[in-house]
Amino acid sequence: MGAVKTKRMPRAVREQQMLDAAVQIFGQRGYIAASMDDIAELAGVSKPLVYLYLNSKDDLFTACIRREAQALFAAVRAGVRRELPADRQLWDGLLAFFTHTAEHPDGWSVLHLQARTHGEAFAAEVTAMRADIVAFVTQLIAEAARSAHRDPDLPEREVAGFAEALVGAAESLADWANATPGVTARQAAATLMNFAWAGLGELMAGRRWSPPGA
Amino acid sequence: MGAVKTKRMPRAVREQQMLDAAVQIFGQRGYIAASMDDIAELAGVSKPLVYLYLNSKDDLFTACIRREAQALFAAVRAGVRRELPADRQLWDGLLAFFTHTAEHPDGWSVLHLQARTHGEAFAAEVTAMRADIVAFVTQLIAEAARSAHRDPDLPEREVAGFAEALVGAAESLADWANATPGVTARQAAATLMNFAWAGLGELMAGRRWSPPGA
Amino acid sequence: MGAVKTKRMPRAVREQQMLDAAVQIFGQRGYIAASMDDIAELAGVSKPLVYLYLNSKDDLFTACIRREAQALFAAVRAGVRRELPADRQLWDGLLAFFTHTAEHPDGWSVLHLQARTHGEAFAAEVTAMRADIVAFVTQLIAEAARSAHRDPDLPEREVAGFAEALVGAAESLADWANATPGVTARQAAATLMNFAWAGLGELMAGRRWSPPGA
Amino acid sequence: MGAVKTKRMPRAVREQQMLDAAVQIFGQRGYIAASMDDIAELAGVSKPLVYLYLNSKDDLFTACIRREAQALFAAVRAGVRRELPADRQLWDGLLAFFTHTAEHPDGWSVLHLQARTHGEAFAAEVTAMRADIVAFVTQLIAEAARSAHRDPDLPEREVAGFAEALVGAAESLADWANATPGVTARQAAATLMNFAWAGLGELMAGRRWSPPGA
DNA sequence: TATGAATGAGTGTTCATTCAT
DNA sequence: CATGAATGAACACTCATTCAT
Known part of the structure; x- marks a missing residue:
């Protein structure tokens, strides 16, 4: 279901993957029930990377x-x-x-x-x-x-x-x-x-x- | 803002106070973001009393x-x-x-x-x-x-x-x-x-x- | 299962009922898992009465x-x-x-x-x-x-x-x-x-x- | 008494420390009376880490x-x-x-x-x-x-x-x-x-x- | 004698977030 | 570029215990 785990992608692509995952999880579970863990996992990246690119849950949303x-x-x-x-x-x-x-x-x-x-x-x-x-x-x-x-x-x-x-x-x-x-x-x-x-x-x-x- | 702290009220009255508070907090913050602590405080009672009368967050909602x-x-x-x-x-x-x-x-x-x-x-x-x-x-x-x-x-x-x-x-x-x-x-x-x-x-x-x- | 709810019993009798209930619940659930609520209910009395007669959970045990x-x-x-x-x-x-x-x-x-x-x-x-x-x-x-x-x-x-x-x-x-x-x-x-x-x-x-x- | 607070240990080592602490506390206080807080403190780690590695009190026990x-x-x-x-x-x-x-x-x-x-x-x-x-x-x-x-x-x-x-x-x-x-x-x-x-x-x-x- | 009403303190558990590598 | 290790703060829920009647 999640993005295939690929290493070393350009930032812009990774960001879109994260947003895709985030929209899916936010849309289905709601802002609060969505966990950064789940989003990171669905995006196929580690959680710190999500924070590095998108800053915070608020900013991501x-x-x-x-x-x-x-x-x-x-x-x-x-x-x-x-x-x-x-x-x-x-x-x-x-x-x-x-x-x-x-x-x-x-x-x-x-x-x-x-x-x-x-x-x-x-x-x-x-x-x-x-x-x-x-x-x-x-x-x-x-x-x-x-x-x-x-x-x-x-x-x-x-x-x-x-x-x-x-x-x-x-x-x-x-x-x-x-x-x-x-x-x-x-x-x-x-x-x-x-x-x-x-x-x-x-x-x-x-x-x-x-x-x-x- | 919260109900005036009155002691020893009959159960039916207290329940309505709790529902009043709960509707206000649920309505403004959403189900998940609403905390039972806040609801209890706004209702002017302790949290255990809310649970005693309304059973659970689910039931209260x-x-x-x-x-x-x-x-x-x-x-x-x-x-x-x-x-x-x-x-x-x-x-x-x-x-x-x-x-x-x-x-x-x-x-x-x-x-x-x-x-x-x-x-x-x-x-x-x-x-x-x-x-x-x-x-x-x-x-x-x-x-x-x-x-x-x-x-x-x-x-x-x-x-x-x-x-x-x-x-x-x-x-x-x-x-x-x-x-x-x-x-x-x-x-x-x-x-x-x-x-x-x-x-x-x-x-x-x-x-x-x-x-x-x- | 619990004692039949009868009003106005002499203290000694009530105490034995409470101890009966307590032994049953303590024995089956353990000291900590046993709740005073359950014991009082099984004994057919209100919780404050248990405290009046037996003082505390420790003393009861x-x-x-x-x-x-x-x-x-x-x-x-x-x-x-x-x-x-x-x-x-x-x-x-x-x-x-x-x-x-x-x-x-x-x-x-x-x-x-x-x-x-x-x-x-x-x-x-x-x-x-x-x-x-x-x-x-x-x-x-x-x-x-x-x-x-x-x-x-x-x-x-x-x-x-x-x-x-x-x-x-x-x-x-x-x-x-x-x-x-x-x-x-x-x-x-x-x-x-x-x-x-x-x-x-x-x-x-x-x-x-x-x-x-x- | 508790383990010396050391930072950044490999998971296997930490897990053993946690089990050591848990056995001690469970053994002395019993399953229910033992609190995850106390176990975590004795193990020298925060409670979330205990949950991350051992999942739940049940699993830990x-x-x-x-x-x-x-x-x-x-x-x-x-x-x-x-x-x-x-x-x-x-x-x-x-x-x-x-x-x-x-x-x-x-x-x-x-x-x-x-x-x-x-x-x-x-x-x-x-x-x-x-x-x-x-x-x-x-x-x-x-x-x-x-x-x-x-x-x-x-x-x-x-x-x-x-x-x-x-x-x-x-x-x-x-x-x-x-x-x-x-x-x-x-x-x-x-x-x-x-x-x-x-x-x-x-x-x-x-x-x-x-x-x-x- | 007896109880309905009420709570302070604590429990297991989760989560957004950060550091050191 | 990327992550394994770690936590502060909060949350739903429970319980022994007490007060006012």
């Missing part, structure tokens, strides 16, 4: 978070072509998102479960990437509204709430898809698209569901 | 989960009157949900973050309650479809995916609302209602967003 | 040792009639001994295993009773030698060694008999009698096995 | 039992030359036995007191070695009977009882010798030899002491 966050955001970006229509961009982004989370369940666990459960410092790392995604979605919505020539001055807070809800639903569905055998990335994306697109249309059209007694 | 799950579900139920129209019921339920999670952030953290991250046994406790909520929402959607005389035979799987997405979005928004100062329970509920209601309408009308190349 | 030691010595004495011939007395004594240890295995365990394993203070209690028995056997041997008119001045140290070996063998056989199903007290006594009596005869006759190179 | 059992049996074997007459072999074996138990009182305590008092698993370790010794003695008796051309078909059960009594007496005398200042290994061996040899002669001659009323 942070490095994992950063690597996985960048990988996820990069995957989403790479899936989207900005010249296509907004709904197509949203679809492509969702598809890329669900595909990536399905292919890297441990990384997704690190980002969505573990990092948020063990201290503000770690959570902040994820929050940054999440903000990028939310911003991206927000921009998409605004763009879509503009291109539809409807309600060009959507209240910013409302759009933000929408983007937040959309991203939140996506995250939840990613967990659900990973935990439910037989649910593909396409299905998850289609479900969310159906769920969200009509609401977005109403939003852009300026129609609101009004709470009673407001 | 389980007791927390159960208490918080029941409280949350009870709050949602109590907020809904079944004789009102479906959209009103959904609104009332969401409002009760966001109100409760806002008022009990640690309990919400225990349920939504901690319990799902530390072993199947704990997760199952939450899953049970979540299933109740999803079933409740599913029922609401079906009811709404019936009362609207539209597409009375919605495909079950699609409704389930919708309910899942709706509950997932609600959970994510609860985190977001708790983490974002200035966001009220009403606002969170309104955002989600706007986000979801139109999509539900489309669903009931049998209209779907179709993925490209399908 | 000591009381057990004393009671069992006296009971064992009394049983041996009661089995022997001093007017009979020496070999008959020895036989009767051994039979009484093996019968008692077989009927009170927990008491025997307390005396022979537990008391000697947990500190000098406890061991001393047993040593006292053991010395009584060794003295009794020594006296028997001397008496037998006198009545046989042979070697009336047996060296004291040698007789003591003999008595010690005899008692030691008896103790070992008691353990063996208790641990080996199907071995009766009579069989144990007969084995030891055969083993010892001839050696005693040689001793009294002044014949010795002489170590080489002495 | 088992390792002690095994080492001491092997050492004792090896000492007895080494003391006996099989080509000599049976009584000489018995004498040499007893002498080696009492010498070893006198020189390793803690080891003897571990084997004879502690291991038998704290669970079947530990007792079994000792029982195996004891069975070897009993078998050895049984063989000796049979051999002696053969070479004396007397009653070559001794009933097996009786020989076993004899061997049991002999070994039991030896064990008891070892305790006695260790507890009684001034008693040498030679004296203990001579006492037992005198005690047992004549009885063995009677046994081999087919003469029995017969219980009254049988």
Whole structure:
């Protein structure tokens, strides 16, 4: 299971092996339950070497978070072509998102479960990437509204709430898809698209569901 | 911060104090990082008493989960009157949900973050309650479809995916609302209602967003 | 299993119930592994009452040792009639001994295993009773030698060694008999009698096995 | 008292130091009363190192039992030359036995007191070695009977009882010798030899002491 | 006479981390 | 570049013992 024990590798390669092992163990066991012993063993190196390269358990975890966050955001970006229509961009982004989370369940666990459960410092790392995604979605919505020539001055807070809800639903569905055998990335994306697109249309059209007694 | 140190209380009272403290510490630090020492201290009792009444860290955590799950579900139920129209019921339920999670952030953290991250046994406790909520929402959607005389035979799987997405979005928004100062329970509920209601309408009308190349 | 829970008993009776329970638990689990909780529960009383009557775990254990030691010595004495011939007395004594240890295995365990394993203070209690028995056997041997008119001045140290070996063998056989199903007290006594009596005869006759190179 | 604090020793050496310390503490205080802290301190190392090398208190105790059992049996074997007459072999074996138990009182305590008092698993370790010794003695008796051309078909059960009594007496005398200042290994061996040899002669001659009323 | 409520002190065990080589 | 040897600090859990009633 662990990396084959090879001697004398360049530092960069060794580091990636360590991060691979760390993501796997952190993702499956959680930050605290993961032991440096286990990570070192899975990486095929001695524990002092892990400390030499990655400094501490905290730093190692942070490095994992950063690597996985960048990988996820990069995957989403790479899936989207900005010249296509907004709904197509949203679809492509969702598809890329669900595909990536399905292919890297441990990384997704690190980002969505573990990092948020063990201290503000770690959570902040994820929050940054999440903000990028939310911003991206927000921009998409605004763009879509503009291109539809409807309600060009959507209240910013409302759009933000929408983007937040959309991203939140996506995250939840990613967990659900990973935990439910037989649910593909396409299905998850289609479900969310159906769920969200009509609401977005109403939003852009300026129609609101009004709470009673407001 | 901790409970006022009072001597010689009846067991039932002490137990609630301990659960209060445990929910707070588990919610803020997570299952593993929470130490029984800290919980006992916050509860204003000695550690052996915690063990005498609650048996073990596992049992204590389980007791927390159960208490918080029941409280949350009870709050949602109590907020809904079944004789009102479906959209009103959904609104009332969401409002009760966001109100409760806002008022009990640690309990919400225990349920939504901690319990799902530390072993199947704990997760199952939450899953049970979540299933109740999803079933409740599913029922609401079906009811709404019936009362609207539209597409009375919605495909079950699609409704389930919708309910899942709706509950997932609600959970994510609860985190977001708790983490974002200035966001009220009403606002969170309104955002989600706007986000979801139109999509539900489309669903009931049998209209779907179709993925490209399908 | 434990005593029936009855309220308001005279102190003496309660104390015996406690000692019964204590002997059972000490005998089966050992001094340290035995918990005051378990003893109190088995005795059918609350823990503070045990402390009220018996003071401390140490005192309770000591009381057990004393009671069992006296009971064992009394049983041996009661089995022997001093007017009979020496070999008959020895036989009767051994039979009484093996019968008692077989009927009170927990008491025997307390005396022979537990008391000697947990500190000098406890061991001393047993040593006292053991010395009584060794003295009794020594006296028997001397008496037998006198009545046989042979070697009336047996060296004291040698007789003591003999008595010690005899008692030691008896103790070992008691353990063996208790641990080996199907071995009766009579069989144990007969084995030891055969083993010892001839050696005693040689001793009294002044014949010795002489170590080489002495 | 404890080993001189030396840094950076090879694992094998440290392990022996730990076993030395453990035998001493287990022998003097018993399995449960012995604390890993005390053992580690006496061994001159930190507690985690004890766990790293010996795994657990259970394993450490088992390792002690095994080492001491092997050492004792090896000492007895080494003391006996099989080509000599049976009584000489018995004498040499007893002498080696009492010498070893006198020189390793803690080891003897571990084997004879502690291991038998704290669970079947530990007792079994000792029982195996004891069975070897009993078998050895049984063989000796049979051999002696053969070479004396007397009653070559001794009933097996009786020989076993004899061997049991002999070994039991030896064990008891070892305790006695260790507890009684001034008693040498030679004296203990001579006492037992005198005690047992004549009885063995009677046994081999087919003469029995017969219980009254049988 | 009797007990429910409560704890100080200690147990076995684990883990992130460092040094000497 | 790499590691075997070693530890300080903590954690879950238990137990003999006491107090207030």
